[in-house]
Amino acid sequence: MLISLSSVVFLASSAWALPLAQSCLDNGPSCFPLGSASFNGSLQPPNMTREEWWCPQSMTYGFLGFSYPMEGECYDDSFERINADLQSMKRDFGASMVRVYLPYCYTTYIWENLIRAAVANDMGVVAQVAWPLNGDPLEYWQKIAASILEIFTTSTYKDIAPYVFHSVEFGTEPIGDMDDGDNFINDLIDFKAAIKPYSIPVGISEDWDRPGIMRANETEGLGPVGEQILPQSDFVHAHVMPYYHGYNQSDAWSYIESQVWWYKNNTPVPTIISETQWAWELNVLHQGSKDIGTPQYVAFWETYDANCPFFKETNVGWFLHAWKWEAHSDMGSVGPASTTTNTPIIHIVHFRFYPSISREHRLSISQAFLALQYTCISPTTKKPYIRSFTGGLDISIENLQHGFSHIFMLEFENQEDRDWYVNDDPVHKQFGVKQLTGVVEDVMVMDFRRGEF
Template identity: 25%
Template sequence: MMLQKVLCSTLAWFVLSQSRVVAQEYSWLLFNNTLLMPASGPKLTASADVPCFPALGFKMPANVPSSLDGWWCDSSTEYAFVGFSYEITQCQSRSQLNSEFADIRQRFRGRYIRLYGACDKANYYNDIIEAAWENGLGVHALIWFGWTDPNIWKIRRDSIFRSLLSNPKAKFITRVLQFGSEPLYDWALDPAQLAEQIKAAKVTLAGLNIPVTISEMAYGFQKHNGAADILAVIDVIDAHILPFFASDASTGDQAWKNVQNDLDWFVRRVGGRKIWFSQNGWPSVTYPGVEPNSPKAVASIAEESKYYALLDSKCSYLKTVPGGGVGWFAHLYSDYQEPGYGILDVNMEPKFDFAPRTSC
């Protein structure tokens, strides 16, 4: 089933408080073909004026809700900048996760993290869930294939399934489960096998209402003649947008034509499903494995900054894309996670001013 766009209906009422009238809006969301209506009373949230997770200003409830009814924000509000890819290969401690997730939420106004890489510490996704809950962040979870052990993805799959099925907070934090990062481009599995794994994951997680997808470039699909069998089974689109590697790339502020080309490729094929730019950026340095395909492509902090400024300038357009608009992640949170792609450098200092819009 697909994560659908909202059925656009808004319920409003007015509450008199200290001689003011406060308008509150609640959206109706079609989630996996189930109409989720606003919950009443304290079951939904401790914040009366921000009624959905993970909207900015939302206050996490003291207790885990009894139902997902009314929990997730309308997908049409989740456009523009939504957060960061966050690499967990270092197996960050709970205290580090808490500190950095708080920074993502409070300083950068992030609503989500998108996991990248893998930590094979037992039950590590529980640490992610707890830190995300503590800081009001949703998560695009990831089953990482990697490039060394051809079977370790199965262990990672089973581990994250255990956390998702046993942790009562998991379904309130996990917005999407990604079955691989560029699994088509990397030939992690034959597309038919990958499609079967996606379908099996959806059955396993059916009681949690967690959409399942892959995180992939348009080119990854194109390598497999469009990978129609994959497009048929994924619930949402987590698209990799990496225009630095285009054959005609030059500077970050000139990247829109390549972004548009890839976005258009998805829009034409996904039937109105929600689109996220999950792995999305422009590097500030090059090194083996991060090398351009165009002699004119410039990697620098200035060009990285220009690229994100370009995306921010397209806020109004991205809001109109079918499926509830495009929500984009910056790739990555810090250069300590992967050189050149961080918004912060290895000393955790901003490489440039970064305050993109979260709405427009």
């Protein structure tokens, strides 16, 4: 089922608003997540089979949702943060699914939080096994795979997981990145076999426009690697990326259209465009087309939105890449509709205790400080507003601490929340007076926004 992006909220200022696109929304049957079926907020599995629960492939076309980078630490992916993001995706854009991208918390923590948030928002989840791109050991992909399997076998959410997880991508451009070399096909086969008892479809997320590798050197047909991958694929999650293939924006749609027909003709399995993007500004680490800028970025997504009948005809869904953190092709930083006051702020706090303060006293103060995440209340929403809060004891071996032994990291949704916390929040102020006076010799505080230098 296609839901038009319509006026596209991420460019919704009067200067950049897009015209309403024609809606291709159908009235779906009682199925999930494109029909009327709902979890109704319950973490108990629906009283039906997985096959009965999920909407058929014939309904899975057009805009489905967003690629959702999860490239931070585990504490970046709290339930509260994920839930807020999924709420926005569904409320502001009509997303029905979310595609996880590069999950770098190598435990079940993020999957459990995703399940809870997806249930709360009636959204399906495309999970992903990824080879790390952040400098972590490449073999950590095995930890991600194991954490996903653990969700289905021993976790608290094992019964409902098949009703939340739509599918699992085994790698994102694993062929282009040569993940695990010649062992990759066997890795894919083994993972697919391990998750088969839970009826979860498995495939790779990849750009198949690799002549002589994924596709034949001629226009039609598969290449030698494509011929090995396709029999192990329950679906194709395609990277259709005219930007990275050097096209001008005005020619992007002809490339997209030709690629969709190539997949339809050569990969006879359900197809979703899992990654497609344009850049509004040059980024030296993500160079592609030279035809970049905010107008091109807007026009690129307008074109996708305007061609909903094509995606319905071809029965192809697509995810917008990406929701956040992806340089100059994410949702959070484009155009006048976004200002620095509306982007998250990381607030770093260091404590240097007086030497006479005991370890037990330091621990109690640290615990009281962390508790502010739940006791500091927004004057507007009347709810806690610190998005995430973590901390710990310094373990550096560089001897550059200058006596600071405890470090804490808070994240605020925007500058307004940060300013309220620093200048006005009575709970925060009381903590400082009651807990820190005569105990902490010095405090060092620094704030930053990710990627702003």
